[in-house]
Amino acid sequence: MRKYVLIILVAVFFTHLSSTFLGLNDPVFAASPESNGYWQLVETETVIPSDQIIGDKSDTRETKFNYTEGSVTVLYNRTTYDGIHNTYSNEVLTRTGSWSLPPKKVAPDEKVTLNLNARIDQFDRLSINYSGITMKAYFAELTAPFGRLDAGSGDFVDQSGLGLCEAIIADGVVKVASQTKEVTGTFGQGRAGMKKALFVVVRCDKVLGAKYIYEWKTDDVATSLPDTADSEQIAAKSIKGVIYFDQKHTKPIPHTIVHAIFYNKNGEIMGNVRSVSDSQGRYVLSLNQPLNDDHQLRLGIEFSYNPEGVNFLNQFDERDNKRLCYLVVTDGFITASSQEEILFDFCPLEGYSVSISEGWKEQLTAEEKKEYKERVNENIRLYEALINAFEIYNEALGVTLDYQLPVDVHAFRGGSITKINEAFDSFYQPANGDIYLAYLHASYQSPLFPYAVFHEFSHFAMQCMYGHRLPIMEGDINHGGYANTSTADSYMEGFAVLMGLAMQAYVNDDVVMIIPGRMNIEVNYKAWDESGKAEEFAVAGTLWDLIDNPSEDDDAVAIAFEELWSVLQEYRSDFTAVYEALMVKYPSQKIQIDQVFKNHGFFFSSAAGDGVYTIGEAFMDSNKDNIYTNGERFVDYSTRDLDGNPTMQYKEGDPIGSAAYASDPKRRSSQPFSGHYIRVANDLPYYNVQVKFYDHPALDYSTKTVNLQGMVYVEVPPAGYDCELTVWPEGQDEAPLVFSSIDFRRNYAAILQNGYFLDHAFDENGKAFEFDFNDTGENEKGAETILFVKVAVILAVIVGGIFLISRFRSHSS
Ligand SMILES: [Zn+2]
Structure with a gap:
């Protein structure tokens, strides 16, 4: 047991998370309402960003924010140089949001009306798909997030109950140029000294607007205020409280939708209202209709996680074929209260101990109720694990989780442990960023919980962290291991294995690096073991050996988790790339690191095999019949072990870092993308x-690449991203090369033919070079027309090259 390192890891996590989980039970809502007060405007705050310019003289983007009281105009102007046509072009987008000013004094029941107008004043598009402009107003706690667009309590709405006012750009054209909307809302009761705010939010890429802060006053009740409709019975106007994961009320549920449903005495639904809890699990539901003796109310939560007003994650229970978030309601009722403000702390589970009131006809039998309660329990436990995963990555590890939000988690697939079959597997879907969890992996009753949840979430986190892609090698298969043409897939899986176990150790506060039902990753699996299927566990074991405590292990290396993380958090195309990055970062520990990689079979085994497939050797099961079939790719192991089974042998001098072999000596993983090279005239490493x-x-990153015989791999992000790349030899930054991903994509066909993007990008001293167009390596013997096209492409490259040179010069000042 090596607690040492994980304790450090746990400490790091815990410092970041403790604020979320501690400091509960504050008596926040303990005050009685006061009936004859009013709201007084005391302060106006504006949220207006400062003007900004980004880019350089070849592509400048300027955004100005002009604010006057009740109106903000956002002027965006992009000037871009077209290196192919040698011209400048402009892109202009002007959007305005305006609103009528709210009254300075407001009675609790007064209907406050605001006029919102969102419009697009001008739009001349070049290439980018911009969004339009959206406005919304809501009255909420001072601490409510600025910029919430989804429906919630305190919303100002029009006659149809809609709050958004928007002008729309879609598919590159203006769809709705302007919209005006009259919205109304009420502020409700306050209490002495209470402050709340009317938020007027304008969203157009950025969030802007104004926050009108009101304070509750009781002195000097103005006669000009409208009468508050006094009825004999006091009607409840809001419900407040804290929601918890557990019945002991120790773990609040943060940023989650609380949902209240009203019923009449016949059990018919009369209305509902939703709100989002804050980081401490506190919620406030302002009732859009007063609750009195004629009503009953059920409260519940939806498994929808919304930190900072962003819908980040939704959890679905596939057993119910739910396409909506799972709603859990307490079984007890809140009936009419003599208080205007009802205080109600709850855990969705505990409602089941509350007796059902007379007016409600319960549909469920006792048995069904028991099962339902168990489902609620399973959902709560899974939801807690997912939020833990979010917080660990987002807060402790600093990963911006932003790929294809919200993450939809399709859980409990397959129904029950006894019904498990292969059709209900767990996996992460990179195309849409969603997670699919079989019942076996989603239920807290399974030994694989929560490891499997953290494992799949780690795939998602990696895709976020790696610029929205994953190290996937085309043609390789998931879990193909040693038989794959690269270690990319094994690295991706090994990462998820390691992180799944580390996160489980953290939340359980116990370091057990064992994959439930499978293996201890302390064991040194070799990449070729188990017909090559063990490679991903060899990856996880290697990473673990780098950070665990050397005094208790067979290896002598120990780097801190944070140090390993600094290597893992940048895009690595395969496990060899991880090795290379470690070499760059820790050259003095080369011997120890090499030993760890060697222990797990990550070296090039140069000895050839016997030329035929032997059972036990890794193979790519292309026809999926589970046995080796003639013609399938296989790895010819170099020798046999004492039991006569095929294995690989390390020979003195075999290079370490890639799990390669004689039949595929270049295997590393790193099959880099074609064409993503620049050629340089030096050997600076x-x-x-x-x-x-x-x-x-948020996706900006820096990385280091290697000069392999004059070819420097510079990976350009995929089409659809607009990036500026700056390249310079390490230690010599006075004359960098700067180019844009759009330049690269525009010349992509020629680049693929040449095998590189730019020739002679740097001279022998490491300074970006003047391009020599005779040296582009073009000597094709194709038909004249093809040559002609090629000349045109080369010309385009030349013009682009000159333009690039001029650009890096301007940078070098
Ligand atoms: Zn996986």
Whole structure:
């Protein structure tokens, strides 16, 4: 047992998370309402970003924010240089959101009316799909997130109950140029000293607007205020409380939708209202209709996680074929209260101990009720694990989780442990960023819980972290292991194995690096073991050996988890790339690191095999019959072990870092993408690459690449991203090369033919070079027309090259 390292890891996690899980039970809502007060406007805050310019003189994007009281105009102007046509072009987008000013004094029941107008004043598009402009107003706690667009309590709505006012751009054209909407809302009761705010939010890429802060006053009740309709019975106007995962009320449920449904005495639904809890699980439901003796109310939560006003994750219970978030309601009723403000803390589970009131006809039998309660329990436990995963990655590890939100988690597939079959597997779907969990992996009753949840979530986190892609090698198969042409898939899986176990150790506060029902990753699996299927576990074991405590292990290396993380968090195309990055970062620990990689079979085994397939050797089961079939790719192991089974042998001098073999000596993983090279006229070993995402600054990253015989791999992000890449030899940054991903994509066909993007990108001293167009390697013997096309392409590259040169010069100042 090696608690040492994980305790550090746990400590790091815990410092970041403790604020979320501690400090509960504050008596936040303990005050009685006061009936004859009013709301007084005391302060107006605006949220207006400062003007910004990004880019350089070849592609400048300027955004200005002009604010006057009740109106904000966002002027965006992009000037871009077209290196092929040698011209400048402009892209212009002007959007305005305006609103009428709210009254300074407001009675609790007064209908406050606001006029919203959202419009697109001008739009001249070049290439980018911009969004339109959306407005919304709501009255909420001071601490409510600024910029909430989904429906919630306190919303100002029009006659149809809709709150959004929007002008729309879609598919590159203006669909709705302007919309005006009259919305109304009420502020409700307050209590002495209470402050709340009317939020007027304008969203157009950025969030802007104004926050009108009101304070509840009781002195000097103005006669000009409308009469509050006094009835004999006091009607409840809001419900407040804290929601918890557990019945002991120790773990609040953060950022989750609370849902209240009203019933009349016949059990018919009369209305409902939703709100989102804050980070401490506190919720406030402002009732859009007063609750009195004629009503009954059920409260529940939806498994929909909404931190900072963003719908991040929804959990579905596939057993019910739910396409909507699972709604859990307490079984007890809140009936009429003599308080205007009802205080109600709850855990969705505990309603079942509350007796059902007379007016409600329960549909479920006792047996069904028991089963339903168990489902609620399973859902709560899974939801808690998913939020833990979110917080660990987002807060402790600093990963921006932003791929294809919300993450839809399709859970409890297959129904029950006894019904499990292969049709109900668990997996992460990279195409849509969603997670699918079989019952066996989703239920807390399974030994694989929560490891399997954290494993699948780690695939999602990796895709977010790696610029929305995963190290996947085309043609390789998932879990193909040693038989795959690269270690990309095994790295991706090994990462999820390691992180799944580390996260489980953290939440259980116990370091057990065992995959339930499978193996201890402390065991040194070799990449070729188990017909090559063990490779992903060899990856996980290697990573673990790097961070565990050397005094208790057979290896002598120990780097801190944070240090390993700094290597893992940047895109690595395969496990060999991880090795290379470790070599760059920890050259003094080469011997120890090599030993760990060697222990797990990550070396090139140069000895050839006997030329025929032997059972036990890794093979690619292309026809999926589970046995080796002639013609399938297989790995010819170099020798046999004492039991006569095929194995691989390390020979002195075999290079370490890639699990390669004689029949595929270049196997590493790293099959880099075709064409993503620049050619340089020097042998400076390392090049730094900085990638800036114009539209997604959170994705910006820097990396280091290797000069292999004059070819420097510079991976350009995929089409659809607009990036600026800056490349320079390590230690010599006075004359970097700067180019845009759009330049690269525009010349993509020629690049694929040449095998590289730019020739002579740097001279022998490491300075970006003047392009020599005679040296582009073009000497094809194709038909004249093809040659002609090629000349045109080369010309385009030349013009682009000159343009690039001029650009890096401007950078070098
Ligand atoms: Zn996996």
